[in-house]
Amino acid sequence: MNKAIHLWIVTDAKPGHVNQSLGLVEALHRRLPELSWQEIPVMSVWQTIRFALKQKQQKILRPNLIIGTGHRTHLTLLLLSKIMKVASLVLMKPSLPVSWFDLAIIPEHDSPSDRSNVIASKGALNRVQAGVKVENTGLFLIGGPSKHFGWDSQTLSATIKSIVQKSPLNWVLTTSRRTPEDTLKELESIENIEVVPCSKTDANWLPTMLAKTKVCWVTEDSVSMIYEALTAGCKVGLIKTPHIKESRLTAGIKALEQSGYLVTSPEEKTKKVTLAEADRCAALVQQRFLT
Secondary structure (H helix, E strand, C coil): CCCCEEEEEEECCCHHHHHHHHHHHHHHHHHCCCEEEEEEECCCHHHHHHHHHHHHHCCCCCCCEEEECCHHHHHHHHHHHHHHCCEEEECCCCCCCHHHCCEEEEEHHHCCCCCCCEEEECCCCCCCCCCCCCCCEEEEECCCCCCCECCCHHHHHHHHHHHHHHCCCEEEEECCCCCCHHHHHHHHCCCCEEEECHHHCCCCHHHHHHHHCCEEEEECCCHHHHHHHHHCCCEEEEECCCECCCCHHHHHHHHHHHCCCEECCCCCCCCCCCCCHHHHHHHHHHHHHCC
């Protein structure tokens, strides 16, 4: 009988951070079916100490590894790790010294240091998996203005119309929480696209769509969705958006484009690639901590 393996996920409840943690944990579960996990909210120092001591006193399932994503999770993660005498794993470039954590999985675009307790990943980990592609399917993923990227609704609309004209697929379009309302109205007026605003989707909608979609165009600001589309095995097109400033994010996207992972016109070819970073990292985490 396999030994039970239990993980704690320290969470700040931000969907993007939860998505990264679950991406790794679900990949571990695919390798280790006996694995279970629970989410632990970010707590104050005293709350964390009381919680950990109570867990130690009670005869309950203790964790084999504690994982956290997001700066607010760092202190709770480290305290639980020390008190429970369990390894700590952070999924990001931490704001505290990386040497304080047993392992850090850091995206390449964040320039991770070359250390024995650091794994560099292509983008942030996610929950997406490749599936069987359906012919003539296309998907637009639309973001919005951010501190790194500006926004031009008219240029965006013209770009999407051009792509649809050149590639007559069964197109679906969805937005993000950052998409301006006037952009949504503009997009809803484009012919031959089914528009599904993000407000009409749930957590499983996008992974399900990406798994079966062959072609996916993503606005440049939506870095996480670019990596999710690559993970799903889609042919991924990049819709350029204005740069407010050059940053690690813009540099990372440029590197993907130069490496042939992304196209900027429907006629271009991409490398036949499916990223499986969550599975690759899960294998390394299992080897280090769960054998």
